[in-house]
Structures are given as C-alpha cells and as structure tokens.
Amino acid sequence: MDIEIQSIDNIKGKGLFAKKDFHAGSVIFEEDPVVCCQFSWNAAYGYKACDHCLRPLETAEENARRLSAKPELHLPYPNLCHTDKSTITYCSLCGIHYCSTKCQTTAYNQYHRTLCFERKSDIDDHPLYQLNEMWKQMHYPPETSTIMIIPRILATIQQAVNPEEAQAQFLEFCHRTVNEDSKIAHKFLGEKFVDQISTLHNLLVKAMKPDGISHFLTQEGFQTLIALIGTNGQGVGTSAISEWVTKSLQQQLSPEETVKLDQFIDKLYEDMDSHSGSFLNNEGVALYCLQxxxxxxxxxNAEATYLHNNSKLSLVALTDISAGDEICMSYLDECTLQRSRYSRNKELGENYLFTCTCPKCELQAHDPNVTSDEEEEDDEMDDMSE
Ligand SMILES: [Zn+2]
Ligand SMILES: [Zn+2]
Ligand SMILES: [Zn+2]
Known part of the structure; x- marks a missing residue:
C-alpha cells in the first residue's frame, strides 16, 4: 500500500497519508465498495445499471438515444462502446438485472438472498417496496443518497459467515449522530425531518427480520445508520455515453474527422441537455473503507473518480503529493466549493458534523459570516436532497 491511515487528533480523528510521492493525475489507490446502491429516482426513471456494481447495461448508442429522446440516432465508432450485453443476467425471482453472473452471485451471497422479493400482484404491499416509494416521495432529484442502502447493510451483516465481524466493519465508519464538541447534530436528525425519519424507521422495522440486527432497528440504532450513510456515503456515477465520448476523442483522426466528431458530440450534448437536463449518469451511493x-x-489534492465505469473507486491526485502529506478530497460539490467560508461550513456542519480548518478556511477566518442572496434562496429550497 502506498498510503496509510493515521490518527490525527481528537477533533479530526483519522486521516489518509501518502507513503510515497504521487504526480498530479496519477491513481493513488483503487477500491471496491463494501456496499453500493443505485439512487431510487435514478432507477425509477429507467437509468439502466447493474443492481450490484452500477455498470451501464445499455450500449452507448441506446444510452444516447434515451437521454436525447432521439430513437433514430446513430453513433459513429460503435466499437468504442464497452457495454457487453451478452453477459447481462437477471434474478429469476424478482427480475433485477446484473452486468454479469459474477455480480449476481456476489449480490445474492452478500445481501440479495435476504432482500429478494418476488414480483407478484401484491408487490405494492411489500415493506421494502413501500420504503423505497416513501423515500422517493420525501426526496426528489437531485439525489445524494437513498434509504435503500440501509437494508443492504443490514442484510450484509445477517448473511455474513461472521456477523460480528461484518458489523464491526460497518461501525468502523464514522456513525456519530451528534458532534458533542461543536454541538452540531446531523441535519437529517433535526426537527424538520422528525416525521419522515419515524415513517422510514417503521417501514424498515417491517421489512427486516430482527435476527442479529435488532439493535439497529431501535430508534437510536436507526439514527446511527442514517448518520453513517449521511456522513460516509460517496456518490457514484457511471455512463456508457461519456465513456464512449472519452474513447472517441482519444482516437487518432484526421483534422476533418476531428471537426466532424466534435460537432457531433456538441450536438448530442445539446440534445441530451434539452431532454434530460443534467441527469446523464447512472447514479448511486456507496460506502468505501479507505476513501x-x-x-x-x-x-x-485528490478526487474520487470511476475509471472502470462501475462502482470501483479510483482516488486520483489533483496536484503533486509528497510522501507524508495528508491526502484530502472535497466533500462539497464544485459549486458549493466556490462559495464563502461561512456557506461551505454551514453545508459541512449539517451534513458531516464538522467545521473545516483547511488552509483556505484559515485564510478566510475573518471573513464576515454571511451568505449571498443567491445562497439564501437555495437554502429555502433545501430539503433532504442536500
Ligand atoms: Zn455488475
Ligand atoms: Zn431477486
Ligand atoms: Zn476548508
């Protein structure tokens, strides 16, 4: 391993440190998630991905046709699409699709044996179905998490050969619901969401057998799980079309062909934007040990990317990193990252329960505690989607 986890102090807890030098652009490490789940609306809107690893199940051309609503569209260089539809398989009981029998078997042995429910006329009555529907009603896109990762965590513990070990692995993730020092509670556990949390909790209790996980099914245990996914959940995005675009732009083409390709891609993104807006990717949430x-x-100085077009995470260096440096990523999206210190820390406090003390925040420590009008408007529209 070229990195190590070290404890820093009582406030920051642990951190990730480089054991060798990394050049900007290089991969620091790669890892598969402990558990991953596609977002609820993303699946409902027909974004076709492997239920286990989120690999696209459409060809780039099918993907482009759906997102642009242009069923006649033809992609040049179809050989650059990496979707292999011949390996796609599905669960014969519930119909869920996987990219391969490997994913199907892994999912079944890890959690799906517990969570599979047959597609019958009374599917609406199944508490797992209701849990997903309730979450969707409470949480409109843009999505940042899904409650459906929680049954996967619990089923993973129940199906493990050694359930205590499996549980300990999940409790390694930060799962505090309140930061006592700074007196911040996770925003999902604030007053605004009390009714929602209790509705979701009741449905989860109905959905899961308590064997070995009863302490997670109490109100307090459920809050722990909400805080765990809220503070550790990492967004995952995969896309057949963006993989095709990347590959097609890497080709050696004549100047004329390059111009033609550029124009084709510009027009395609215009069409996809007008039909699907910014929702182009298969998206989900996952938990990663190292990340x-x-x-x-x-x-x-680093960012998470998905170079394999599935849930395998690659942490890539954004700048040169020297041995001994702490490796840090941004938990905020591009847009929020550009905002004032006050706004950034409001977001970090509500979602991740800490106040940032990075060099940029230190430098801006004496800036006034204000949000711009634009930011206040956004705050009013704030809901569980943040
Ligand atoms: Zn898969
Ligand atoms: Zn199934
Ligand atoms: Zn900062």
Whole structure:
C-alpha cells in the first residue's frame, strides 16, 4: 500500500497519508465498495445499471438515444462502446438485472438472498417496496443518497459467515449522530425531518427480520445508520455515453474527422441537455473503507473518480503529493466549493458534523459570516436532497 491511515487528533480523528510521492493525475489507490446502491429516482426513471456494481447495461448508442429522446440516432465508432450485453443476467425471482453472473452471485451471497422479493400482484404491499416509494416521495432529484442502502447493510451483516465481524466493519465508519464538541447534530436528525425519519424507521422495522440486527432497528440504532450513510456515503456515477465520448476523442483522426466528431458530440450534448437536463449518469451511493478515511479540504489534492465505469473507486491526485502529506478530497460539490467560508461550513456542519480548518478556511477566518442572496434562496429550497 502506498498510503496509510493515521490518527490525527481528537477533533479530526483519522486521516489518509501518502507513503510515497504521487504526480498530479496519477491513481493513488483503487477500491471496491463494501456496499453500493443505485439512487431510487435514478432507477425509477429507467437509468439502466447493474443492481450490484452500477455498470451501464445499455450500449452507448441506446444510452444516447434515451437521454436525447432521439430513437433514430446513430453513433459513429460503435466499437468504442464497452457495454457487453451478452453477459447481462437477471434474478429469476424478482427480475433485477446484473452486468454479469459474477455480480449476481456476489449480490445474492452478500445481501440479495435476504432482500429478494418476488414480483407478484401484491408487490405494492411489500415493506421494502413501500420504503423505497416513501423515500422517493420525501426526496426528489437531485439525489445524494437513498434509504435503500440501509437494508443492504443490514442484510450484509445477517448473511455474513461472521456477523460480528461484518458489523464491526460497518461501525468502523464514522456513525456519530451528534458532534458533542461543536454541538452540531446531523441535519437529517433535526426537527424538520422528525416525521419522515419515524415513517422510514417503521417501514424498515417491517421489512427486516430482527435476527442479529435488532439493535439497529431501535430508534437510536436507526439514527446511527442514517448518520453513517449521511456522513460516509460517496456518490457514484457511471455512463456508457461519456465513456464512449472519452474513447472517441482519444482516437487518432484526421483534422476533418476531428471537426466532424466534435460537432457531433456538441450536438448530442445539446440534445441530451434539452431532454434530460443534467441527469446523464447512472447514479448511486456507496460506502468505501479507505476513501471514508480521507478528510475534507476546500483545497483538495485528490478526487474520487470511476475509471472502470462501475462502482470501483479510483482516488486520483489533483496536484503533486509528497510522501507524508495528508491526502484530502472535497466533500462539497464544485459549486458549493466556490462559495464563502461561512456557506461551505454551514453545508459541512449539517451534513458531516464538522467545521473545516483547511488552509483556505484559515485564510478566510475573518471573513464576515454571511451568505449571498443567491445562497439564501437555495437554502429555502433545501430539503433532504442536500
Ligand atoms: Zn455488475
Ligand atoms: Zn431477486
Ligand atoms: Zn476548508
């Protein structure tokens, strides 16, 4: 391993440190998630991905046709599409699709044996179905998490050969619901969401057998799980069309062909934008052991990417990193990262329960505690989607 987890102090806990030098652009490490789940609306809107690893199940051409609502569209260089539809398989009981029998078997042995429910006329009555529907009603796109990762966590513990070990692995993730020092509680556990949380809790209790997980099914245990996914959940995005675009732009083409390709891609993105807006990717949330130890900085030196077009995470260096340096990523999206210190820390406090002390925040420590009008408007529209 070229990195290590070290404890820093009582406030920051642990962090990820480089054991060798990394050049900007290089891959620091790669890891598969402990558990991953597609977002609820993303699946409902027909974004076709492997239920286990989120690999696209459409060809790039099918993907482009659906997102642009142009069923006649033809992609040049179809051989650059990496979707292999011949390996796609599905669960014969519930119909869920996987990219391969490997994913199907892994999912079944890890959690799906517990969570599979047959597609019958009374599917609407199944508490797992209701849990997903309730979450969707409470949480409109843009999505940042899904409650459906929680049954996967619990079923993973129940199906494990050694359930205590499996549970300990999940409790390694930060799962505090309140930061006592700073007196911040996770925003999902605030007054605004009391009714929602209790509705979701009741449905989860109905959905899961309590064997070995009863302490997670109490109100307090459920809050722990909400805080765990809220503070550690990492967004995952995969896309057949963006993989095709990347590959097609890497080709050696004549100047004329390059111009033609550029124009084709510009027009395609215009069409996809007008039909699907910014929702182009298969999206979900996942928990990663190493990445979850990576602290936030408003001046990150690394970022999470999905170079394999599935849920395998690659942490890539954004700047040159020297041995001994702490490796940090940004927990905030591009847009929020550009906002004032006050706004950034409001977001970090509500979602991740800490106040940032990165060099940029230190430098801006004496800036006034204000949000711009635009930010206040956004705040009013705030709901569980943030
Ligand atoms: Zn898969
Ligand atoms: Zn099934
Ligand atoms: Zn900062």
């Amino acid at each position: 979850s130890a990576c602290n936030h900085s408003c001046m990150p």
